[in-house]
Each structure stands twice: as structure tokens, then as C-alpha cells.
Amino acid sequence: MSTPGRPPRASDPDAAPRGPGERAGLTADIVLAAARELLDESGAEGLSMRRLADRLGVAPNALYSHVPGKAGLLDAVLDSLLAEVVVAGIEAMGWRDGLLSLMRASRAMLLDHGSLLPHLLSRPMRGPNASRLAEVALGRFEAGGVTGDAAVEGLRALLTFTFGSVALEAPRRAEGDSAAREEAGRRAFASADDARVAASADALARRPADAAFDTGIRWLLEGIDRDRGPATAG
Amino acid sequence: MSTPGRPPRASDPDAAPRGPGERAGLTADIVLAAARELLDESGAEGLSMRRLADRLGVAPNALYSHVPGKAGLLDAVLDSLLAEVVVAGIEAMGWRDGLLSLMRASRAMLLDHGSLLPHLLSRPMRGPNASRLAEVALGRFEAGGVTGDAAVEGLRALLTFTFGSVALEAPRRAEGDSAAREEAGRRAFASADDARVAASADALARRPADAAFDTGIRWLLEGIDRDRGPATAG
DNA sequence: ACCTGAACACCGTTCAAGT
């Protein structure tokens, strides 16, 4: 029971097949929304142009009327995810606590979409939400008396650690059966030829706790704080 | 003028085509060496099973007699690259300088093979050379009075920063015309709605100096040193 | 401008068969 009027809507399974020239009613926003659905369901590996087109009920190449290509689509998906990174009341926190909270929130979002990290790392981050987050971070540095190039270098160090953390953890979270894998790792380390590795097999195989992330960020913030120069204490 | 004796060697273009059952003379080491050649020539993107088989003069599926699959092959390639990470005289250095040198050397190797980093991050590092490097690092921590779980946590923090650094820099080094891209980034940041981002456009667009890596590692080492407890100073 | 059909040039891996 599809509606009698043409053209048929995209993704309507009852619709008669479209011929060339018949509109499917796609827009860039519809494509982006469907891409995010597909991403949440099956990760970045499952997000292909062909599967996306299939879901929208169009031919694969129809997407290229609304999106510049796969890389550009993933750029848009990533920026829409960055929009969800928000730390309420960050201005009321101390500057170091505020930056820690911001990195925690970014890490949490990225861990939820870990399969997208390779793309994030390989592309320049210039979307509006990346810019907004950088602005918030630079504002917190400023509140702590860190300005100019020092703030940019500090921010880069925090992001380096944050991205490294997600890059190491996301693939392990994506794999199921983590207990069995951890045990396999423990045995592999324990049987190594290297004495200290064998002795620390348990710790080496153990997945890092969230607290280890906080600790690393705090070490960096401490270093940034000290390099700011002791004269500026307020 | 190929040698009259059969079976023809792999990768000999003059050889007559082989039928099923005729040996090509492959071994796992030959496959690994050819994979490293292909990697150096065209990066991880150019390293496909089919291209590798083509180079060796065999059918694509012939590789599966010597290698468990592409992931296992890349594991072996990575471990063979880790074998080249060596810091001469590391025991004579202070423990912190030794660890900094080790991270620098690891970073340099990974930057030279940046296209392999996604695979490194997505797989557990359990090869013999990964183990050897972990042993060296744990030995340096021990020399500094950091032992047990604290040493493992410290090493993980250093690797998190190192991998993050390579993950952010390698894609940008792989792209040519870096001056033009940097200028494009500068303009994008300068025209952002966010005031601090626009004001720091130059610094944000600038590629990080090698010194920024050293600084981040030193901050982490300082934090590790302090958390070791002040009583153990030697 | 938006969409279809068909094609191009690839992937990694598996299965059956030959020696």
C-alpha cells in the first residue's frame, strides 16, 4: 500500500523501482543521518557507500549528488559526533580540572565510536565542532595563565595522549570475550624469554583502568603548569 | 634463458607458467621479505595479498600455504620492524634519558612506516621484538626505582603518548605539499567563528616540532618519578 | 539537479583439484 503519488520516497520498500530522472527525495542531512545509524549499528567497517545507498533505497552512485565522497561523509559524521562533547559548567571548574573533564568527555565519545578513530587521525580537524572544542580548551588554558603558543602546545599534548589512549583501547573494547583474550595475553607474556616481561605478565595483560587515563592527563597538566613559569601564580 | 631444470623459481618472468602441483620455491621468510619490500615502496595501502602474490610470481592463494592471512603477515612485518629499534648504550644513560631515547627511537621507526600504525594499534603486541623492547623499558624503570605495576603503568603511559604522536603526525608526513596544506589550515583556523582559535591560527596550523614530543615524554617521566614516592631517591 | 545502469579496477579468502 504505497502512496499513489510519485516520485517514491527513498527507503520505501513498497515503492516501484525508480527510473533515471525520478527523484528519491534525498538531502545531505538525510544521508548523514542514515550514515550515523549505520555507524551505530555496525561500526565504521559496516559503513560503506554501497550499504548506505542500499539502506536509503537508491543506487550507490546517487549518494555522490549529496556528498563529495566517503571521506567527506566521514568528516561530516565525525563533526556531528564532536557536537555531542559538552562539559556543563566547565568555566566554574579549576582550569586543570576543566581540561581533564574535557579530555575525559572527548575520550568517552571516541571510545563509543572507536572504529572512526583511524579516520579522525588521518584527516585535519577543521569542522565547526572541532573548532568549538579547541576554543573551549584554549579558554581554560587562558584561565590558568597559559596563553599563545604555549596553550596550543599544551592542548596538542593533551590530545596526543587522549587519541593514543583511545587508539590503544578502542580495538580491545570492540573485541568480545575480553576475559579469554586477557588470559591468552597473560600466558603469552608469562612464557616470554624476557624475565621482567614474564614477571609482570599479569599487569601487562590487564586492560588499563580509566584511572590510568586521568593520571596521564594530570601528569601532562602538571608539566604544562610548571613550564608556564612560576612568576604567574594567581 | 631460464634454467632448464624445473620447477621454475617464483618471480622469474622468463619461466613457463606453472601447473597445479609444481613448486614455486616459496618460504615464509621469502614472503615476509617481499612484503617488506612492497611496504617500503608503496606503504601499507599498496601491500595487498594479490599484489604480493603478483610480485612473487604466484597465484594469490598460494600465499596461504606460508602465511596465516593478511593480519598474521602484517604482525610478522611489524615485529621485524621492531627488531630495528635499538638504543646503543642505553644502560649507561640515566633511566629517564634512556626511556626518552627508547621512545624517540620507536617513534622514528613508526614514523618511517606510519601506514602500518593502524594495524599495530588494533593488534596485541606479543611478538618477540615487542617483548624485547618491553624488557628493556622495564629494566630502565627498575634502574630508576620504579618496579612492578607502577613500571607497567608508566610504560603504558609513555607508549600511549608515543603512539598518539605518531598517529597524529604520520598521515601529515605522508601527504606531500605540506606548505600548501599548512597554509590552507592556517586560513581555515583564522576564519573560524571562535576567537581564540582564530588568534592562534598560526600555531594551530603549524606541524608540531620534534621537541614537542620530547617535552611530552619528559612531563610523563617527571610525573612517574614523583609518584614513585620521594623516599626512594638514590 | 538528481538519479539509474553499467562498468572499472580492485579487495581477502575459500574450495576443489592437480602433482
Add this chain to the structure above:
DNA sequence: ACCTGAACACCGTTCAAGT
């Protein structure tokens, strides 16, 4: 045990053509 031939189930993207 080692290799070939053929196939499966995919990719992203481009080109020409239709309305």
C-alpha cells in the same frame, strides 16, 4: 605439502544517459 583455477562476496568511484 604446495600450488593453480575459479569463484564468492564485496569495495569506492566514474561515465553516459535519462527526466
